[in-house]
Amino acid sequence: MTEVVKVKCLRHVYPDKTEVKxxxxxxxxxxxxxxxxxxxxGSGKTTLLSHIIGLLKPVEGEVRVLGxxxxxxxxxxxxxxxxxxxxxxxxxxxxxxxxxxxxxPRNHGLNPQEVREMVENIxxxxxxxxxxxxxxxYLSGGEKKKVALAGAMxxxxxxxxxxxxxxxxxxxxxxxxIHLLRKFNQEFGTTIIMANHDVNLVPFIADRVYVISDGMxxxxxxxREIFSRPDILRQAGLEPPLLVELFSELAREGVPxxxxxxxxxxxxxxxxxxxxxxx
Ligand SMILES: Nc1ncnc2c1ncn2[C@@H]1O[C@H](COP(=O)(O)OP(=O)(O)OP(=O)(O)O)[C@@H](O)[C@H]1O
Numbered sequence: 001m002t003e004v005v006k007v008k009c010l011r012h013v014y015p016d017k018t019e020v021k022x023x024x025x026x027x028x029x030x031x032x033x034x035x036x037x038x039x040x041x042g043s044g045k046t047t048l049l050s051h052i053i054g055l056l057k058p059v060e061g062e063v064r065v066l067g068x069x070x071x072x073x074x075x076x077x078x079x080x081x082x083x084x085x086x087x088x089x090x091x092x093x094x095x096x097x098x099x100x101x102x103x104x105p106r107n108h109g110l111n112p113q114e115v116r117e118m119v120e121n122i123x124x125x126x127x128x129x130x131x132x133x134x135x136x137x138y139l140s141g142g143e144k145k146k147v148a149l150a151g152a153m154x155x156x157x158x159x160x161x162x163x164x165x166x167x168x169x170x171x172x173x174x175x176x177x178i179h180l181l182r183k184f185n186q187e188f189g190t191t192i193i194m195a196n197h198d199v200n201l202v203p204f205i206a207d208r209v210y211v212i213s214d215g216m217x218x219x220x221x222x223x224r225e226i227f228s229r230p231d232i233l234r235q236a237g238l239e240p241p242l243l244v245e246l247f248s249e250l251a252r253e254g255v256p257x258x259x260x261x262x263x264x265x266x267x268x269x270x271x272x273x274x275x276x277x278x279x
Contacts, residue, residue, distance in 0.1 A: 032185065053161060054071045104154050125153075
């Protein structure tokens with residue numbers, strides 16, 4: 001499958017001389033994948049995403065996005081890459097929700113009729129039509145995330161980048177955003193890269209996961225592969241989900257179980273073992 005993003009051994013130095021290094025494994029994302037970057041606070045997730053977007057230039061290393069250098073081709077990629085930043089307050093700048101979402105298509109020179117159609121479509125797809133005339137400042141956290149997502153998706157980008165998309169959201173809003181991301185991925189084939197530190201969401205949002213910590217890309221694989229290495233997750237400063245802890249402990253003690261990704265998988269494995277007729 002086509003490589004959408006490739007990052008090789010990145011080193012960045014911020015103006016105050018803080019150095020962020022991400023070596024170890026290459027970071028590779030292929031078309032139509034949903035990839036999660038998992039790492040503790042300060043491990044460099046935002047720094048990595050900022051390089052992919054072309055906002056930062058590495059001191060060392062290689063970054064390719066859709067076949068080009070994102071710093072040099074920033075203007076070309078702007079149309080093909082949608083971004084939702086960690087702090088959405090900084091990116092929602094229109095006086096109303098409608099105006100904010102219309103910014104990208106207007107900036108790309110589309111005519112008023114095209115702009116109107118694109119904004120209407122995305123408002124309906126994200127189910128926020130009722131918010132269209134609202135002043136963004138007064139929206140709830142979950143509503144702001146959806147408006148930022150609408151702004152990022154209005155141009156139908158091939159690649160969507162989201163930094164901590166679920167931060168501060170309640171379980172219902174998390175479910176709604178997860179549903180939307182899956183929909184974009186399935187219906188439009190959008191490749192999605194997310195940064196996150198909540199391991200519990202991994203099975204619901206990612207096809208593949210990269211674990212980063214202490215300047216290294218330590219591990220990558222499917223959610224099941226990642227959860228089968230709770231030792232590396234712990235070393236990286238991340239807490240494996242309770243179910244994963246419990247089942248790895250059971251497996252270590254000789255109980256015939258495999259690491260489950262969901263409650264249902266756990267239930268299916270445990271029921272026969274707990275039934276009175278089991279040996
Ligand atoms: N503009 C900046 N100037 C100086 N240092 C910075 C800047 N931005 C980030 N850093 C530093 O770079 C390191 C990596 O930060 P980064 O924001 O990439 O981590 P993160 O994994 O996204 O963290 P979090 O999960 O807390 O958002 C941290 O030590 C941070 O203090």
